[in-house]
Amino acid sequence: xxxxxxxxxxxxxxxxxxxxxxxxxxxxxxxxxxxxxxxxxxxxxxxxxxxxxxxxxxxxxxxxxxxxxxxxxxxxxxxxxxxxxxxxxxxxxxxxxxxxxxxxxxxxxxxxxxxxxxxxxxxxxxxxxxxxxxxxxxxxxxxxxxxxxxxxxxxxxxxxxxxxxxxxxxxxxxxxxxxxxxxxxxxxxxxxxxxxxxxxxxxxxxxxxxxxxxxxxxxxxxxxxxxxxxxxxxxxxxxxxxxxxxxxxxxxxxxxxxxxxxxxxxxxxxxxxxxxxxxxxxxxxxxxxxxxxxxxxxxxxxxxxxxxxxxxxxxxxxxxxxxxxxxxxxxxxxxxxxxxxxxxxxxxxxxxxx
Amino acid sequence: xxxxxxxxxxxxxxxxxxxxxxxxxxxxxxxxxxxxxxxxxxxxxxxxxxxxxxxxxxxxxxxxxxxxxxxxxxxxxxxxxxxxxxxxxxxxxxxxxxxxxxxxxxxxxxxxxxxxxxxxxxxxxxxxxxxxxxxxxxxxxxxxxxxxxxxxxxxxxxxxxxxxxxxxxxxxxxxxxxxxxxxxxxxxxxxxxxxxxxxxxxxxxxxxxxxxxxxxxxxxxxxxxxxxxxxxxxxxx
Numbered sequence: 001x002x003x004x005x006x007x008x009x010x011x012x013x014x015x016x017x018x019x020x021x022x023x024x025x026x027x028x029x030x031x032x033x034x035x036x037x038x039x040x041x042x043x044x045x046x047x048x049x050x051x052x053x054x055x056x057x058x059x060x061x062x063x064x065x066x067x068x069x070x071x072x073x074x075x076x077x078x079x080x081x082x083x084x085x086x087x088x089x090x091x092x093x094x095x096x097x098x099x100x101x102x103x104x105x106x107x108x109x110x111x112x113x114x115x116x117x118x119x120x121x122x123x124x125x126x127x128x129x130x131x132x133x134x135x136x137x138x139x140x141x142x143x144x145x146x147x148x149x150x151x152x153x154x155x156x157x158x159x160x161x162x163x164x165x166x167x168x169x170x171x172x173x174x175x176x177x178x179x180x181x182x183x184x185x186x187x188x189x190x191x192x193x194x195x196x197x198x199x200x201x202x203x204x205x206x207x208x209x210x211x212x213x214x215x216x217x218x219x220x221x222x223x224x225x226x227x228x229x230x231x232x233x234x235x236x237x238x239x240x241x242x243x244x245x246x247x248x249x250x251x252x253x254x255x256x257x258x259x260x261x262x263x264x265x266x267x268x269x270x271x272x273x274x275x276x277x278x279x280x281x282x283x284x285x286x287x288x289x290x291x292x293x294x295x296x297x298x299x300x301x302x303x304x305x306x307x308x309x310x311x312x313x314x315x316x317x318x319x320x321x322x323x324x325x326x327x328x329x330x331x332x333x334x335x336x337x338x339x340x341x342x343x344x345x346x347x348x349x350x351x352x353x354x
Numbered sequence: 355x356x357x358x359x360x361x362x363x364x365x366x367x368x369x370x371x372x373x374x375x376x377x378x379x380x381x382x383x384x385x386x387x388x389x390x391x392x393x394x395x396x397x398x399x400x401x402x403x404x405x406x407x408x409x410x411x412x413x414x415x416x417x418x419x420x421x422x423x424x425x426x427x428x429x430x431x432x433x434x435x436x437x438x439x440x441x442x443x444x445x446x447x448x449x450x451x452x453x454x455x456x457x458x459x460x461x462x463x464x465x466x467x468x469x470x471x472x473x474x475x476x477x478x479x480x481x482x483x484x485x486x487x488x489x490x491x492x493x494x495x496x497x498x499x500x501x502x503x504x505x506x507x508x509x510x511x512x513x514x515x516x517x518x519x520x521x522x523x524x525x526x527x528x529x530x531x532x533x534x535x536x537x538x539x540x541x542x543x544x545x546x547x548x549x550x551x552x553x554x555x556x557x558x559x560x561x562x563x564x565x566x567x568x569x570x571x572x573x574x575x576x577x578x579x580x581x582x583x584x585x586x587x588x589x590x591x
Contacts, residue, residue, distance in 0.1 A: 002366070215454070219455065229443075234507060
């Protein structure tokens with residue numbers, strides 16, 4: 001027994017385990033101190049969580065694009081944030097026109113639906129062109145090659161859209177219908193957060209239905225398991241890959257407009273970077289390649305970065321904790337990569353070979 | 355005219371010259387078997403016919419048309435279907451979904467339902483497990499699924515790569531009986547097997563492959579009697 005113990009003992013696991021314990025202690029102590037201090041009321045926690053869910057559902061929509069492409073090509077499409085930007089940036093002009101003509105205020109539901117469609121179409125087109133021009137010629141190349149191409153494509157798209165729409169910041173016009181709050185169970189919840197959350201969930205349900213129930217969805221799952229055998233079924237692999245990019249693009253474009261409702265400011269050619277990185281984090285968090293994982297990862301990340309600073313960092317006595325939101329998000333990415341590289345719902349990569 | 359005519363096909367894996375001028379024919383209604391040791395090129399031959407591997411040289415004529423340059427998914431529409439080596443079922447899809455994938459190119463709902471029923475008659479075990487995730491089934495059941503799935507495209511030529519691999523003797527028997535049954539119902543079969551004994555029992559004709567070349571071809575009955583085949587592949591001294 002003793003010998004066995006020493007055989008298994010390794011410095012790496014010792015360091016990892018102590019690190020794990022330290023992280024857990026920090027979280028528990030931080031949370032305990034904050035709650036003990038009683039600085040925030042229950043309804044404040046609720047409103048932080050709800051805004052986290054709204055933000056998280058936007059991350060989830062973008063994260064699905066990363067995860068769908070990874071599931072089929074085992075490739076991270078780092079230009080996906082720019083696909084999101086393309087839709088959001090284009091739709092802002094349409095939104096302005098709708099505002100001026102009064103259409104946005106007279107029939108907000110129809111107007112926003114049209115905006116979502118416009119953004120989705122633009123993002124889909126960008127994603128499909130990206131696949132055709134930048135990635136398809138590199139299929140079968142070593143995995144580092146398309147990754148570097150993705151970063152190049154990302155810059156290319158940013159500066160193309162800067163050339164098209166200029167370098168200034170724009171913002172989405174205010175939609176009167178989603179201003180104000182709803183009183184639910186003793187808490188005032190901004191309507192816009194509810195709308196954002198519901199719209200995102202509807203899109204995710206639609207995607208889930210598509211992947212689980214339709215022929216194209218089943219073919220996508222078949223291709224992600226085994227491309228060669230899928231081809232033997234008569235499935236055109238290239239066509240399914242294009243479909244995958246298109247669906248991911250459409251979701252990202254829709255997320256662009258939904259994001260515009262929630263955070264109207266800051267629409268510019270660089271706006272894709274941060275949501276892109278966050279969504280990638282969410283996808284890894286949930287288990288890259290796993291569709292429910294991306295949804296869960298997005299929501300989890302949104303809530304965690306919303307309540308995390310106040311709950312944990314403040315309790316540890318760190319000042320201005322609210323500004324450390326992004327630090328919390330990326331710390332979590334690092335922790336996940338160390339302790340559970342396959343993500344929350346992901347399976348171990350070694351199984352992928354079977 | 356033969357259903358399938360392979361003429362002087364050469365194929366490569368990278369720099370490895372895997373097929374060195376394979377020629378063979380399969381007549382409509384036959385079961386033809388390719389036997390040979392490991393690395394003889396049996397699987398490569400099937401991969402080349404099914405379009406997974408492009409031949410560097412030579413022609414493959416199916417129903418009078420040269421199909422050498424078509425890709426695998428296009429050949430399914432032409433009437434060629436393959437049961438790949440190691441079964442290749444979609445482990446995360448259900449049995450039913452696997453069968454639906456087999457019928458991916460078909461639009462005739464009634465016809466698909468009819469063929470699905472036929473597959474379930476052929477393999478009642480699959481009917482019992484139709485909503486089960488395919489990866490959780492036993493090797494034999496997975497092989498049944500792989501065969502059933504290949505039938506769902508209503509192929510005129512069925513390519514089978516080592517259907518007996520890794521199966522218990524009872525199941526091997528069952529699988530071979532089914533292959534005969536499928537053939538009697540009108541599907542032509544090109545069968546690759548390590549188990550030469552079983553393959554020659556059900557086949558009409560056979561080819562013997564050695565290091566990428568065909569060294570012998572004859573009717574199955576004659577091959578069974580051939581002293582070199584007996585020694586090398588049937589274990590009879």
